[in-house]
Amino acid sequence: MSTMTTTSPQGRTELLRPDGSPVRVLVVDDELSITELLSMALRYEGWQIRSAGDGTGAIQTAREFRPDAVVLDMMLPDMDGLTVLGRLRRELPDVPVLFLTAKDAVEDRIAGLTAGGDDYVTKPFSLEEVVARLRGLIRRSGAADRRSDSVLVVGDLTLDEDSHEVSRAGEGIHLTATEFELLRFLMRNPRRVLSKAQILDRVWSYDFGGQANVVELYISYLRRKIDAGREPMIHTRRGAGYLIKPAAS
């Protein structure tokens, strides 16, 4: 399958299949709260979601739903993640899979799996991360063109989702993982006010229980690196949230 992108009037970039129909994603996890969280977030991306709670359900659903990508928890009640993967591959040889795994779970098994073009994230994950990885997988699973899609641009600020490189006015900028995800979220929603709650929900992992002012803190970090001495692009809307927009304006 190959994909294309359209940019809606809102400035949101959407992934679509060649025939214009929405991308289909199958979510497999035994915890209902996880499948619901993911379904909600992925649906918001404009994708069509189906979910399953165990391996057999996953195979069955995959057979008739024919998803373009699968999110698969490695820990399922009825069968091992690898077994599910094997059967899945028999049905859909080319579908890319995003594995969900516990933080401390085996590294070697997963490492081998991602060699085939698949990818994984560790629990607890942030929604931004899952969405980004899925977008990457889906993009790459199609005819391998459209590399440019992985680059976000706002004014003279540039962020490459593949290489994780960020630069402003041509000058490279080093960001930490969290800073990068925050900036990506801002840049995927340029000129739109994002509340601290929204940011927290998307950029931090779902089990984050800390103070909401981490958002303020990381905005502060970003400003030091992005806006340092330059015309500021990150703006505070007191009582509402933050937004990013090109300097000229």
Add this chain to the structure above:
Amino acid sequence: MSTMTTTSPQGRTELLRPDGSPVRVLVVDDELSITELLSMALRYEGWQIRSAGDGTGAIQTAREFRPDAVVLDMMLPDMDGLTVLGRLRRELPDVPVLFLTAKDAVEDRIAGLTAGGDDYVTKPFSLEEVVARLRGLIRRSGAADRRSDSVLVVGDLTLDEDSHEVSRAGEGIHLTATEFELLRFLMRNPRRVLSKAQILDRVWSYDFGGQANVVELYISYLRRKIDAGREPMIHTRRGAGYLIKPAAS
């Protein structure tokens, strides 16, 4: 569902469903005074309202009413807000939800709620805020087009509900949160006299206990920023209220 807008002869912009029928909203709260307040305000928007006082009622009503959006109090007598959300989602996977939550309960419980594109407001809320958020949710839940819907225009004055940007004659103007809401209310009712009581009821939270002349005060603030040196757009109708209209006229 996708939505479209029509502009009535009075200048009021209304959200409608594709087939021209009114938008349907379900309001869920156990306090009767709240559901009545909301129902009245939302009906005034031209929407069709149903209300429920507890979780089971909400699910039942949702099933047959099939609302386009739901306003859901997090504190219900019979079940937890998240439980209601889960069941609601099973019935209507794509319906956006606006949560009502107590001011101090925000930090802990809200986690994840805005992730799927849902939104929330804290009690005590202002009706303008609820209406604005609902409009946003409904707009975004449809086919994601129509950016123009988020921009209010009166004469050379422009207000963008997404970016919270306001400009007159192309020149950007910074407004505080309250000023912004007041101006939005005026601009959503151009050429119509709005009494101080109406303004107080819509723009300030329902439990506001202060002096009624905050309205005068904020009108004064707005004039300094909007009308400063220019042909005035905000007019006083002595003994009646205020109205906004294009300068030319």
Add this chain to the structure above:
DNA sequence: TGCGTTTCTCAGGAAAATCACAGACTCTAG
């Protein structure tokens, strides 16, 4: 294991926004 980096909490302080109060001003009815 140990060292540098990253993430996050805490708390002080700065800045901004909200609002009460009161006096000045303006309009209009009589």
Add this chain to the structure above:
DNA sequence: CTAGAGTCTGTGATTTTCCTGAGAAACGCA
């Protein structure tokens, strides 16, 4: 023309929101 009702706005107190330095804890990597 004048008094009173209605409206406008300066001043400043209070509250809310935001920013950021300092340091503790967790992490990653050699």
